[in-house]
Amino acid sequence: MSARLRSADVAVGTELPEQTHRVTRADLVRYAGASGDLNPIHWSDRVATSVGLPGVIAHGMLTMGLAARTVTDWAGDPGAVVEYQVRFGRPVVVPDDDTGAEVTVRGKVGAVLDGGRVRVDLTVTSAGEKVLSLARATVALA
Amino acid sequence: MALDAGLVGRSYPPSAVYEVGRAKIAEFAAAVGAADPVHTDPEAARALGHPDVVAPPTFAIVVTLGAADVVLADPDVALDYSRVVHGEQRFTHHRPIRAGDRLVSTTTIETVRSVAGNDLLSTRVHVATEDGEAVCTATSMLVARGTA
Numbered sequence: 001m002s003a004r005l006r007s008a009d010v011a012v013g014t015e016l017p018e019q020t021h022r023v024t025r026a027d028l029v030r031y032a033g034a035s036g037d038l039n040p041i042h043w044s045d046r047v048a049t050s051v052g053l054p055g056v057i058a059h060g061m062l063t064m065g066l067a068a069r070t071v072t073d074w075a076g077d078p079g080a081v082v083e084y085q086v087r088f089g090r091p092v093v094v095p096d097d098d099t100g101a102e103v104t105v106r107g108k109v110g111a112v113l114d115g116g117r118v119r120v121d122l123t124v125t126s127a128g129e130k131v132l133s134l135a136r137a138t139v140a141l142a
Numbered sequence: 143m144a145l146d147a148g149l150v151g152r153s154y155p156p157s158a159v160y161e162v163g164r165a166k167i168a169e170f171a172a173a174v175g176a177a178d179p180v181h182t183d184p185e186a187a188r189a190l191g192h193p194d195v196v197a198p199p200t201f202a203i204v205v206t207l208g209a210a211d212v213v214l215a216d217p218d219v220a221l222d223y224s225r226v227v228h229g230e231q232r233f234t235h236h237r238p239i240r241a242g243d244r245l246v247s248t249t250t251i252e253t254v255r256s257v258a259g260n261d262l263l264s265t266r267v268h269v270a271t272e273d274g275e276a277v278c279t280a281t282s283m284l285v286a287r288g289t290a
Contacts (some may be wrong), residue, residue, distance in 0.1 A: 078176065082234070
């Protein structure tokens, strides 16, 4: 595993390695079980369309969890994230096929704060559209 | 239906203790694809200075989801659950959640507002150990989409 990143090695504008995640219906079922969020809009097309969605959508919290990996893989310690927030802008629609949806996560250091902390601003897109907005994490670096 | 502004500041009794297990952390980490051994291998966690395996940054939702249910179950909170979507989420980690933690959640309604026919309700869940050590504060905004 990677060593913890040092705050001396980053500056405003430092870009984090981009990640792309594939999300299939099987991933939604697994996340539903692991998180306890059994809302049927994440596994039933019938229910999802009955409330006006185009089809089954990913849990916003799954997208938030996937996006966190861009930060934690970079920082070298998942325990280094001291603050993490997102706004759920647009749903990630997950078709019932073997391909699923793709979620791409890019991150950039937006601010260097006191005490070795940095703020990372994330851009999270699926099918060319931003799915999270105001997505940012504060990380305590070594 | 507009939410009663008098709900702001309402707090609910502390939850039952949630005991964090290594297997649950490993299960959740796998579900978000987090392969870092710090989630599954106590030795790897100790190498980074953690007493035991640590949870991914969004794991707190497992602990706080049930805590927020008390708000939706409150008869004074007139939210049509079938129209509720998750608007925003924020976690402030005072320290990482780790295996062996015995956590108690206390939920408070932080804000209620109506915007463009939608009802917005924010809850703040304070997560602490049984002994009172602050671990995480989770703020969720729920949006009940209006029918107008």
